[in-house]
Amino acid sequence: MHERHNYGTECARRISGHSARQQPASPGTRRETSQRRYTVVRRKRVISMAQSVEGNTVVSGESGKEEVETTSAYGEWCLSVAPMMDWTDRVCRAFHRTLAPGARLYTEMMHAQAVIHGDRERLLGFDPMEHPVALQLGGSEPAALAQAARIGADWGYDEINLNCGCPSDRVQAGRFGACLMREPTLVAECVAAMRAVVSIPVTVKCRLGVDEQEEYGTLLGFIDTVAAGGCDTFVVHARKAWLKGLSPKENREVPPLRYGHVYRLKQERPALRILINGGITAVDAARAHLAQVDGVMLGRAAYHDPHVLHRLDAVLAGTAEQSREALLRAFLPWVNAQLAQGLALRHVTRHILGLFHGQPGGRAFRQILSEGTSRPGAGIELIEHALRATQDLSRAA
Numbered sequence: 536m537h538e539r540h541n542y543g544t545e546c547a548r549r550i551s552g553h554s555a556r557q558q559p560a561s562p563g564t565r566r567e568t569s570q571r572r573y574t575v576v577r578r579k580r581v582i583s584m585a586q587s588v589e590g591n592t593v594v595s596g597e598s599g600k601e602e603v604e605t606t607s608a609y610g611e612w613c614l615s616v617a618p619m620m621d622w623t624d625r626v627c628r629a630f631h632r633t634l635a636p637g638a639r640l641y642t643e644m645m646h647a648q649a650v651i652h653g654d655r656e657r658l659l660g661f662d663p664m665e666h667p668v669a670l671q672l673g674g675s676e677p678a679a680l681a682q683a684a685r686i687g688a689d690w691g692y693d694e695i696n697l698n699c700g701c702p703s704d705r706v707q708a709g710r711f712g713a714c715l716m717r718e719p720t721l722v723a724e725c726v727a728a729m730r731a732v733v734s735i736p737v738t739v740k741c742r743l744g745v746d747e748q749e750e751y752g753t754l755l756g757f758i759d760t761v762a763a764g765g766c767d768t769f770v771v772h773a774r775k776a777w778l779k780g781l782s783p784k785e786n787r788e789v790p791p792l793r794y795g796h797v798y799r800l801k802q803e804r805p806a807l808r809i810l811i812n813g814g815i816t817a818v819d820a821a822r823a824h825l826a827q828v829d830g831v832m833l834g835r836a837a838y839h840d841p842h843v844l845h846r847l848d849a850v851l852a853g854t855a856e857q858s859r860e861a862l863l864r865a866f867l868p869w870v871n872a873q874l875a876q877g878l879a880l881r882h883v884t885r886h887i888l889g890l891f892h893g894q895p896g897g898r899a900f901r902q903i904l905s906e907g908t909s910r911p912g913a914g915i916e917l918i919e920h921a922l923r924a925t926q927d928l929s930r931a932a
């Protein structure tokens with residue numbers, strides 16, 4: 536079992552205004568006090584990323600391995616960005632890292648068998664600036680999950696997270712995701728198998744329950760059983776899922792949010808680290824949650840209105856809020872380096888469309904990027920152009 540703490544006070548201290556971060560950071564200027572040092576096992580990757588991310592700190596480790604210093608100015612579990620299929624790919628995560636230097640990032644869910652048999656560079660490759668970054672796995676076979684977790688740990692991930700919340704038909708047919716809420720003993724076995732082969736945290740992301748599971752006691756039973764398998768950190772999407780009759784999208788909207796269940800879980804199991812997820816769209820709401828639980832995880836809001844992610848990070852870190860333009864400019868050197876290595880512009884622009892969400896000129900920003908991104912020869916100038924047009928409209932407003 537991991538060493539257990541009562542984490543609630545750390546985030547509460549952060550939201551009351553005490554901060555470790557002295558200055559805003561961008562990927563190129565990460566110079567804060569190091570609270571943790573991440574070993575990156577693959578030397579080749581570190582070197583290529585060091586070239587592509589200007590100024591990121593890369594130093595030699597004790598055993599000849601490369602190490603990358605990175606930090607969270609607040610507790611490293613306080614704020615995270617949810618795993619989202621087709622959305623939180625490596626480019627999206629790099630963008631989110633620029634906006635929120637202290638947030639924990641999650642990959643899209645990957646099935647254990649894909650990790651074992653698939654193209655690992657494509658599936659697992661990530662940039663050192665993403666740390667802390669968690670690999671989310673799907674599956675329900677302990678041995679396969681253990682093998683995949685080991686591969687993820689060897690690739691340098693900071694956490695392995697098991698998906699017990701996805702309700703899609705395909706996932707149910709494979710007996711993983713949300714339907715595992717009915718099989719806590721199996722989940723505990725999966726956790727135990729993974730924990731036996733990795734030293735990084737193994738965590739679980741779950742729902743309140745599925746189908747007729749309405750009672751708080753059912754959630755508690757699930758958590759207790761899985762905790763007995765060695766999991767001390769749970770991300771709880773604060774609504775249940777209907778396994779029949781609702782699409783995955785509806786299952787993120789229709790079942791009511793019950794934050795009270797998650798708060799109660801933290802009160803009754805203070806030794807567990809409990810992160811809350813679901814419907815958190817504003818800084819004040821996130822701060823209110825942080826007074827009750829150990830961390831907040833933002834999904835759709837972080838994607839569609841990414842500046843809210845930045846504002847929350849700045850509040851937690853006690854740093855000055857940066858403008859959307861400054862954040863985008865801080866991201867551009869990274870984008871440039873990726874384009875030079877052959878990445879198509881559209882793989883970048885799709886993730887930044889929401890940056891000016893709700894702002895004068897925000898629509899023009901989206902439109903210019905969406906329309907221009909697939910034109911032959913489209914490059915970084917398109918982003919500059921969208922930015923200028925947005926600023927002009929903003930000044931005129």
Ligand SMILES: Cc1cc2nc3c(=O)[nH]c(=O)nc-3n(C[C@H](O)[C@H](O)[C@H](O)COP(=O)(O)O)c2cc1C
Binds near residue numbers: 620643812833835
């Ligand atoms: C497009 C999309 C893809 C998602 N994919 C995953 C996934 O791969 N794994 C997972 O655990 N949850 C996934 N989710 C659910 C989110 O992680 C999160 O639990 C959910 O969106 C509720 O949080 P929110 O209200 O902040 O968006 C996905 C959500 C969206 C919108």
